[in-house]
Amino acid sequence: MKLYIYDHCPFCVRARMIFGLRALPLETEILLNDDEETPVSMIGAKQVPILQKADGLFMGESLDIVRYVDELAGKGRLQEEIRPELQAWLDKVGEYGNKLVQPRMVKIGLPEFATREAVKYFVDKKEKNIGNFAANLDKTAKYLARIHADLQELEPLVGDENLGVGGEVSMEDILLFPVLRNLTIVRGIEWPQKVMDYLMWMSEASGVDMYFDRAL
Ligand SMILES: N[C@@H](CCC(=O)N[C@@H](CS)C(=O)NCC(=O)O)C(=O)O
Structure with missing residues (x-):
């Protein structure tokens, strides 16, 4: 799986975290901030993070990515409650x-x-x-x-x-x-x-x- 990110992007850090916490390998690619074409071609919006899944399909939205990867890792799901x-x-x-x-x-x-x-x-x-x-x-x-x-x-x-x-x-x-x-x-x-x-x-x-x- 590959994650398209900006380094400074806090939503991208959410997605990066779940790979580290669940000890899953991760390939990242940092897009140029003014590259609109690449993200739009993937998810129809100029927004990161974008996960390219093993089947080649793309997924946006940081929390969707976190939940998807967490499920895949099969080590129990992160508790969702926020104080x-x-x-x-x-x-x-x-x-x-x-x-x-x-x-x-x-x-x-x-x-x-x-x-x-x-x-x-x-x-x-x-x-x-x-x-x-x-x-x-x-x-x-x-x-x-x-x-x-x-x-x-x-x-x-x-x-x-x-x-x-x-x-x-x-x-x-x-x-x-x-x-x-x-x-x-x-x-x-x-x-x-x-x-x-x-x-x-x-x-x-x-x-x-x-x-x-x-x-x-
Ligand atoms: N709801 C989205 C928000 C993602 C988001 O806003 N990403 C910012 C970067 S921090 C972005 O790509 N903004 C477009 C831009 O900077 O041009 C998510 O949680 O993934």
Whole structure:
């Protein structure tokens, strides 16, 4: 099976995680961000992740891919229940997290941004949602204060054991880890110890790398 992704895409991380967590081999291909033709020819939409299944057919939608691969692995299904307080945390950080993350993603040499055209495509599209990238970078201190407060709130929701955020690996991890992983691109975040331990453990368990070494 082959997974078409962008490195920075949190929905793609969801799909990548299930392969690592279930110890299944995975081939990935990173598309250029302005390549519309390839994804549209596969699923009729300019969107990743896209899984090419063993039968050659294509599947979009990250959570459909997670459930499909989880079923195939035959090791029991991830529990689907999401604690309302965790969902509320994800919703809250979802309102501004991209203002910290997206302006930085185009600056670290990711393969989906290998051409000037691909960078421009991304910037033009995302600035329509979050506003000017440079202006958002200028407001880093403001958003850092906000994420620090929110990470303090997250810490008690992280289980004591390194077994997944809710005490066992579940759909909660599939939703949470990609968001935290993208935030590792932001230099200066002070990570609460339990959240940092969780990140390190889940990165190892899922085989998905982080951005700490390239943070800016
Ligand atoms: N509901 C979809 C959302 C996927 C999604 O929004 N992917 C983004 C990348 S993070 C995308 O391909 N956007 C189109 C673009 O960036 O042009 C899923 O869960 O797979």
